[in-house]
Amino acid sequence: MYLRNFMRYALLCVCYMTVTNIYATEQAHNHQENEQAEHANEVSLTEQQQQLANIKVERLVLKKHKQTLYAPGEIKANGYASYVVSPRVDSIVVKRHALLGQHVNKGDSLVTLFSGEVASQQTEFRLAEAEWQRVTKMTAGTVSEKQILTAKAEYEVAYSRLVAFGLSKQAIVQTLTISPEKLGEYTLFAQTSGAVLTDNFAQGQRVDSGIELMLIADESALWVAAQLSANQDRTISNGSTALLEVNGNRYQARVIQEAHTIDEQTRSRTVRLEVKNTQHSLHPGMFADVYFHFETDQEVLAVPENALTRSADGDWQLFVVDDDGGFAAHEVTLGRRFGDYREVLGIKAGLEVVTQGAFFIASQLAKGGFDPHNH
Numbered sequence: 001m002y003l004r005n006f007m008r009y010a011l012l013c014v015c016y017m018t019v020t021n022i023y024a025t026e027q028a029h030n031h032q033e034n035e036q037a038e039h040a041n042e043v044s045l046t047e048q049q050q051q052l053a054n055i056k057v058e059r060l061v062l063k064k065h066k067q068t069l070y071a072p073g074e075i076k077a078n079g080y081a082s083y084v085v086s087p088r089v090d091s092i093v094v095k096r097h098a099l100l101g102q103h104v105n106k107g108d109s110l111v112t113l114f115s116g117e118v119a120s121q122q123t124e125f126r127l128a129e130a131e132w133q134r135v136t137k138m139t140a141g142t143v144s145e146k147q148i149l150t151a152k153a154e155y156e157v158a159y160s161r162l163v164a165f166g167l168s169k170q171a172i173v174q175t176l177t178i179s180p181e182k183l184g185e186y187t188l189f190a191q192t193s194g195a196v197l198t199d200n201f202a203q204g205q206r207v208d209s210g211i212e213l214m215l216i217a218d219e220s221a222l223w224v225a226a227q228l229s230a231n232q233d234r235t236i237s238n239g240s241t242a243l244l245e246v247n248g249n250r251y252q253a254r255v256i257q258e259a260h261t262i263d264e265q266t267r268s269r270t271v272r273l274e275v276k277n278t279q280h281s282l283h284p285g286m287f288a289d290v291y292f293h294f295e296t297d298q299e300v301l302a303v304p305e306n307a308l309t310r311s312a313d314g315d316w317q318l319f320v321v322d323d324d325g326g327f328a329a330h331e332v333t334l335g336r337r338f339g340d341y342r343e344v345l346g347i348k349a350g351l352e353v354v355t356q357g358a359f360f361i362a363s364q365l366a367k368g369g370f371d372p373h374n375h
Contacts, residue, residue, distance in 0.1 A: 041328055041329040041365065042322065042326045042327065042328045042329070042365075043319075043326060043327045043361050043364050043365050044324070044325070044326040044327075045326075045327065045361075050357075053357045053360040053361070054356060054357050054360075055354060055356065055357035055360070055361070056354070056355050056356035056357060057321055057352050057353065057354055057355065058352070058353065058355045059350065059351070059352050059353075060301050060303070060347065060348070060349050060350060060351050060352075060353055061301075061349060061350075062299035062300065062301060062349050063299050063300075064295050064296045064298070064299055064300070065295070065296050065300060065302050065338035065339075065341060065343075066293055066294065066295050066296075066338055066339065067293070067294045067295070067296060067336060067337075067338050068291050068292070068293055068294075068337075068338070068339060069228075069291070069292040069293075069294065070289065070290070070291055070292075071226040071227055071228045071271070071290045071292070072226070072227055072287070072288075072289065072290070073224045073225060073226040073227065073244070073273075073287070073288040073289070073290040074224070074225050074285070074286070074287055074288065075222055075223070075224055075246070075275075075282050075283065075284050075285065075286040075287075075288055076222065076223040076224070076225055076284050077197055077215065077217040077219075077222065077223065077284045078217060078218060078219075078221050078222055078223050078274070079223065081192070081194070081217060081218035081220075081221065082192075082194070082197075082215060082216065082217040082218070083190070083191045083192045083194070083215075083216045083217075084212050084214075084215055084216075085110055085111070085188055085190075085212070085213045085214035085215070085216060086209075086210055086211055086212050086213055087113055087115070087166065087188070087207055087208075087209055087210075087211070087213070088164065088165050088166045088209055088210070089115050089117050089118060089165050089166075089209050090115060090117070090206070090207070090208055090209050091113035091114060091115040091118075091206075091207055091209075092113065092114045092115070092204065092205070092206050092207070093111060093112075093113060093201050093202065093203050093204060093205045093206075093207060093213075094112040094113060094114050094185060094203070095111070095112040095203060096110075096111050096112075096199075096201075096203060097109040097110055097111060097112070097187075098110045098111070098190075098196050098214070099196065099199070100196050100197075100198070100199040101195060101196060102195070102196050103193075103194070103195050103196075104190045104193065104194065104195075104196060104216060105190065105193045106190055106191065106192055106193045107189055107190060108189065108190045109187050109188075109189055110187075110188050110189060110190055110213075110214055110216075111187070111188050111201070111213055111214070112185060112186070112187045112188075113185070113186055113187075113188065113207075114184045114185050114186075115165070115184055115186070116184060117165075118162075118165050118167070118183075118184050118185075118186055119183040119184030121158065121161050121162055121165065122162065122175045122183050122184065123183065124158045124161075125155075125158035125159060125161075125162055125172070125175055125176075126175065126176060127158075128151070128154040128155040128157070128158040128159075129155055129158070129176060131151045131154065131155070132151045132152060132154070132155040134151075135147055135148050135151045136148070136151075159172060162175070165186065166186065166188060167186045168187075168189060171186055171187065188213075190216055191216075192216055192218065193216075193218065194216045194217045194218040194219065195216070195217060195218075195219050196214055196215070196216060197214075197215040197216070197217050197284055198212065198214060198215040199213075199214055200212055200213060200214070201213050217284070219277050219280060219282070219283065219284075220276070220277055220278065220280075221274055221275070221276055221277060222274070222275055222277050222282055222284065223256075223272055223273065223274060223275075224244060224253055224272070224273040224274075224275055224288055224290065225270050225271075225272055226242070226270065226271045226272075226273060226290040227266065227268040227269075227270060228268060228269050228270075228271055229267070229268055230262045230267045230268055230269060236255055236258055236271055236292060237255070237258075238255055238256060238257065238258065239254065239255060240254075240255045240292070241253065241254055241255070241293075242254075242255065242273055242290050242291060242292045242293070243290075243291040243293070244273075244275060244288045244289070244290055244291075245288065245289040245291070246281075246282060246286055246287070246288045246289075247286075249281065251275050251276075251282070252275070252276075253273040253274060253275040253290070254273060254274050254275075255271060255272070255273050256272055256273060256274045257271070257272040258270075258271050258272070259271070259272075273290070296336075296338075300335070300336075300343050301343065301344050301345075301347065301349055302338055302341040302342060302343045302344065303318065303341065303342060303344055303353060303355060304340055304341055304342075304355050304356070305340055305341070305342055306355075306356065306358065306359070307353060307354060307355040307356070307358050308332075308334070308342065308344075308358070309358050309359060309361075309362040310362075311329060311331060312366070315331045316331065316332055316333070316334055317329045317330060317331050317332060317362075318330050318332055318344065318347065318353045318354070318358070319353060319354040319358055319361050319362075320347075320351050320352065320353050320354075321351075321352040321353070321354075327354060327361050329362075329365065330347060330351075330353075331346065332344040332345060332346045332347050333345040333346045
């Protein structure tokens, strides 16, 4: 009986020791796996290795960054410094006096036209002027006051109609002395100094009243129409500045107007800017790249673009300096772009992160070692 109990006790001891050994082995194995997992996303480098890999570390700090907003734009004539040359009555083009691209001064001749209606009105004016001169020279008592007032009124009406047709004061005066075959011819003059931007007619062409023959514009200050996406919610205030790039050249522009409606076809809104054109290197019709610059309302965390790498599963990551001096991968979410910097979310301020050489650390992490000499 005693021997049987002793054998049972010995068997229980052996079983206990076996279970204990198995548990200890599993615990050691799990601890080893945990240590491997902890170091799986970590790379340790000596100071010499960091120098060879050109590793640079900076502390993450909250600060405001400048944000750039891009919009395509087109150079346009300054509508407030432009003048459309057009006939006020159906006419025929007789002669042009200015060419496309030519700079004209205020008062220069632009185009001579002929109109039968103008000829008829010039004849009426000549008759009215002659009658007015006749009655004013008659002695008192030989003409009634009504006749004098009627003659004066007809003269003024005939004069006003010629003004309405676009004839200058000098041309109206010359109407009284020109030969009959020249009646109906009149010249349009530049009402402002500038360049001839459009020239939409040919000599001998019949043109309707109101049609644009020429566009004269002062190109010392031009407009830029920038097209912004409808979902761009940042307010661009009047007076704010922007940078233009046209054919490799840069210009400073100033916002003067912002549209509050969305174009139904392009789903964009227009921001109008003014740009000084002192060198006359800009011309209407040219395309421009417009860059608006803003500062973030709040302080954010941002790192250089080359500090970001992709993890094995495709997520964005930064390398953070851990307590042992190694570099541990830390997954982050990307936010707004600030020039060469990118906002990062999901990481705390104050950590030291790799801002240069992250690609080399990522490559060594992928292959599990680092050999700066490629041995």
